[in-house]
Amino acid sequence: xxxxxxxxxxxxxxxxxxxxxxxxxxxxxxxxxxxxxxxxxxxxxxxxxxxxxxxxxxxxxxxxxxxxxxxxxxxxxxxxxxxxxxxxxxxxxxxxxxxxxxxxxxxxxxxxxxxxxxxxxxxxxxxxxxxxxxxxxxxxxxxxxxxxxxxxxxxxxxxxxxxxxxxxxxxxxxxxxxxxxxxxxxxxxxxxxxxxxxxxxxxxxxxxxxxxxxxxxxxxxxxxxxxxxxxxxxxxxxxxxxxxxxxxxxxxxxxxxxxxxxxxxxxxxxxxxxxxxxxxxxxxxxxxxxxxxxxxxxxxxxxx
Amino acid sequence: xxxxxxxxxxxxxxxxxxxxxxxxxxxxxxxxxxxxxxxxxxxxxxxxxxxxxxxxxxxxxxxxxxxxxxxxxxxxxxxxxxxxxxxxxxxxxxxxxxxxxxxxxxxxxxxxxxxxxxxxxxxxxxxxxxxxxxxxxxxxxxxxxxxxxxxxxxxxxxxxxxxxxxxxxxxxxxxxxxxxxxxxxxxxxxxxxxxxxxxxxxxxxxxxxxxxxxxxxxxxxxxxxxxxxxxxxxxxxxxxxxxxxxxxxxxxxxxxxxxxxxxxxxxxxxxxxxxxxxxxxxxxxxxxxxxxxxxxxxxxxxxxxxxxxxxxxxxxxxxxxxxxxxxxxxxxxxxxxxxxxxxxxxxxxxxxxxxxxxxxxxxxxxxxxxxxxxxxxxxxxxxxx
Numbered sequence: 001x002x003x004x005x006x007x008x009x010x011x012x013x014x015x016x017x018x019x020x021x022x023x024x025x026x027x028x029x030x031x032x033x034x035x036x037x038x039x040x041x042x043x044x045x046x047x048x049x050x051x052x053x054x055x056x057x058x059x060x061x062x063x064x065x066x067x068x069x070x071x072x073x074x075x076x077x078x079x080x081x082x083x084x085x086x087x088x089x090x091x092x093x094x095x096x097x098x099x100x101x102x103x104x105x106x107x108x109x110x111x112x113x114x115x116x117x118x119x120x121x122x123x124x125x126x127x128x129x130x131x132x133x134x135x136x137x138x139x140x141x142x143x144x145x146x147x148x149x150x151x152x153x154x155x156x157x158x159x160x161x162x163x164x165x166x167x168x169x170x171x172x173x174x175x176x177x178x179x180x181x182x183x184x185x186x187x188x189x190x191x192x193x194x195x196x197x198x199x200x201x202x203x204x205x206x207x208x209x210x211x212x213x214x215x216x217x218x219x220x221x222x223x224x225x226x227x228x229x230x231x232x233x234x235x236x237x238x239x240x241x242x243x244x245x246x247x248x249x250x251x252x253x254x255x256x257x258x259x260x261x262x263x264x265x266x267x268x269x270x271x272x273x274x275x276x277x278x279x280x281x282x283x284x285x286x287x288x289x290x291x292x293x294x295x296x297x298x299x300x301x302x303x304x
Numbered sequence: 305x306x307x308x309x310x311x312x313x314x315x316x317x318x319x320x321x322x323x324x325x326x327x328x329x330x331x332x333x334x335x336x337x338x339x340x341x342x343x344x345x346x347x348x349x350x351x352x353x354x355x356x357x358x359x360x361x362x363x364x365x366x367x368x369x370x371x372x373x374x375x376x377x378x379x380x381x382x383x384x385x386x387x388x389x390x391x392x393x394x395x396x397x398x399x400x401x402x403x404x405x406x407x408x409x410x411x412x413x414x415x416x417x418x419x420x421x422x423x424x425x426x427x428x429x430x431x432x433x434x435x436x437x438x439x440x441x442x443x444x445x446x447x448x449x450x451x452x453x454x455x456x457x458x459x460x461x462x463x464x465x466x467x468x469x470x471x472x473x474x475x476x477x478x479x480x481x482x483x484x485x486x487x488x489x490x491x492x493x494x495x496x497x498x499x500x501x502x503x504x505x506x507x508x509x510x511x512x513x514x515x516x517x518x519x520x521x522x523x524x525x526x527x528x529x530x531x532x533x534x535x536x537x538x539x540x541x542x543x544x545x546x547x548x549x550x551x552x553x554x555x556x557x558x559x560x561x562x563x564x565x566x567x568x569x570x571x572x573x574x575x576x577x578x579x580x581x582x583x584x585x586x587x588x589x590x591x592x593x594x595x596x597x598x599x600x601x602x603x604x605x606x607x608x609x610x611x612x613x614x615x616x617x618x619x620x621x622x623x624x625x626x627x628x629x630x631x632x633x634x635x636x637x638x639x640x641x642x643x644x645x646x647x648x649x650x651x652x653x654x655x656x657x658x659x660x661x662x663x664x665x666x667x668x669x670x671x672x673x674x675x676x677x678x679x680x681x682x683x684x685x686x687x688x689x
Contacts, residue, residue, distance in 0.1 A: 177419075177420065179412075180420075182404075183383055184406075184432040185406045185436055186406065187406065190435055195420055195422070
C-alpha cells in the first residue's frame with residue numbers, strides 16, 4: 001500500500017510521451033551498441049567465415065586476429081605508446097591553450113575581448129583549407145615526420161571549446177570572486193591558476209575528454225604528415241592496415257585475398273581487433289569522467 | 305594609514321548594447337530602463353557625479369542610500385575595481401586613480417561573501433598572505449589568531465559550502481582583515497543574513513573596528529546598520545552626495561527632505577505646502593512655530609514650506625489637536641501608533657510597555673501635542689531652512 005501511495009501519478013499524454021521517448025532512446029542505444037558488438041564478434045571470427053560478409057554468430061570462432069596482433073606486438077605496442085603520449089601531451093596542451101584563451105575573453109575589463117572573440121568565431125567558420133594549412137605546417141613549421149604533426153594541426157585549440165570554456169567562466173564563476181581575488185592582491189596568473197581552473201572541473205573534463213578522443217582517433221594527421229612507420233600511432237596503423245587490405249581486395253588481386261584467407265592470415269578480423277584494442281582505453285576512462293562530462297556539457301552550453 | 309580624498313569624482317556606466325538576434329527585446333527593454341534613469345548622458349548612466357568627500361584615518365563611515373544611488377560604485381572606485389571617468393582619488397595626497405586594485409592597501413567584504421569555493425576556510429583566510437608570498441610559518445599564527453577572534457577556529461578545515469551564512473560572512477571578514485588593510489570596504493555585508501546573525505555580526509564588526517583601528521567604509525541601504533555602527537554617514541541619492549555628517553547630525557539636522565525621509569524609522573511625518581504668515585509663523589496641528597530671521601531670508605514671498613516631525617516628537621495627551629487612532633504596532637521597544645489628523649496619516653511613537661498593544665484601539669479619539677523645537681522646515685526645493 002505504501003508503495004502505491006508514493007507512486008507518481010502520470011497523465012495519459014505524459015505516459016505515452018514516456019513510452020515514445022523510451023522507444024526512441026532504445027533505438028538510438030541499439031544504433032550505437034550493435035556496431036560495437038559486431039566489431040567485437042568479427043574480431044573473434046575466423047577469416048573464412050567472413051568471406052561472405054559479417055555475421056553476429058560466425059560459422060567459426062577464432063583467435064587468429066589476436067594472435068596476429070601478438071605477432072605484431074612490437075609495432076602495435078610502439079604505436080600504442082605513441083598514441084598514449086600524443087593523447088596525454090596533446091590533451092594537456094589543448095586544455096592549457098583553451099583555458100588560457102578563454103580566461104581573458106571572460107574578463108569584463110579586457111576591452112578587445114569582443115574583437116578577439118569575433119576573430120576566433122570567424123576562423124571557426126572560414127579557414128585557409130587543406131592545401132594552405134599543409135604548406136604552412138610543412139614549409140614554415142617543418143612538422144613533417146615529427147610528433148608535432150599529431151599535436152599541432154587542428155587539434156591543439158578548437159574555437160568551439162574556447163567558447164564553451166568562456167561561457168562556463170561567465171555563467172558559473174561569479175565575477176565578484178575574481179574581483180575579491182584582485183583586491184586580495186592576486187595577479188591574473190594566480191586568479192587563472194588558483195581560482196578559475198580549479199572551479200571549472202566539469203567543463204575542463206568535458207573538453208579534455210573531447211580533446212583526448214580527438215587525439216586518440218586522429219588518423220588524418222598521420223596520413224598527411226607522417227611517412228616514417230616508426231611514428232605511426234595506433235589509428236594511423238589501423239588506417240594503413242585497412243588500406244592494405246582494401247588494396248588486396250581490388251579486382252586484380254581478389255584471388256590473392258582469398259588466398260590470404262585460405263592461408264589463415266587474418267585481414268578483416270585483424271582490423272576489427274586493432275579497432276577493439278584502440279577502443280579499450282576510452283572505454284576504461286569514460287565511466288570515471290561521465291558525471292563531470294554531463295555537468296560540463298549542460299553548464300558549458302549556457303550563455304553567460 | 306591613509307586619509308582618502310575624493311575630488312569631484314564622476315562615474316558613468318555605458319548603456320547596454322543591443323546586438324545579436326536573440327534576446328533583442330530583453331536587451332532593448334533594459335536599454336529603455338537605463339535611459340529612464342534620473343541622470344544619463346550620451347555615453348550612459350551617471351552613477352556618481354561631482355562627489356567630494358574626505359575620509360580620515362581610522363574612521364567608521366557608512367554610505368547610505370536607496371538602491372541605485374551609487375553607493376557600491378563609490379566603494380568600487382575606492383577599491384580600484386572601477387576607474388572614475390572624471391575627478392581624482394587621493395590616498396594621503398598620492399594620486400590613486402590609476403593604481404590597480406591589487407596594489408591599493410584595501411580589502412573588501414562582498415554582499416554575496418565571494419569566498420573561493422574550491423578552498424578550505426583556512427586557505428580562504430590565508431589567500432591574501434599567500435599571494436604576497438608571506439612564509440607559511442608566518443601565515444599560520446596569523447590565520448589562527450584572526451580565526452579565534454571571529455570564532456572560526458573550529459571551522460578551518462571546512463569548505464565554504466559547508467558553512468552557514470553568518471560563518472561565511474565571518475570568513476570573508478577574516479580574509480579581508482588578515483592582510484591588515486589600511487581601508488576595509490564593506491559592501492552590504494549583512495544583507496543576506498537573518499536578523500539575529502546581523503545583530504551579532506554588527507557587534508562583532510564594531511569590536512573589530514576598535515581592535516584594528518582601520519578605516520571602515522560600510523555601504524548599506526539599512527539605516528539601522530548605518531546609525532548604530534558609523535561615526536559618520538554619507539547619504540547618496542541618484543549618484544549625488546546629499547549629506548556628509550556625523551550620525552547625530554544626520555538624524556537631528558537633515559540637510560534636505562530626502563535625508564529627513566530616508567533616515568529614521570518610522571519615517572518622518574511630513575506636512576506639505578504649509579503657508580507662512582507675514583510675520584513668519586507657521587501652524588502645525590494647532591501649534592504655532594515662528595521661523596527665525598535667517599529662515600525667513602531663505603524663502604521667497606508667498607512661498608509655502610514643507611514641515612517634518614518625527615513620531616518620537618509627537619505626544620498623545622488629554623489636550624491638544626484631535627486625531628483618531630488607525631492601528632498600532634509594537635516594534636522592538638517602541639509602540640508605533642498610526643493616527644489620522646485632518647485626513648492626514650501620521651505615526652506617533654511611544655515607549656512600549658506590557659499590554660500596550662491594547663492601550664489604543666481603532667477609531668479612538670486622542671489628542672496630539674508636538675514639540676515645536678523639533679520641527680524640521682524645508683523650502684519648496686527640499687532644502688532645510
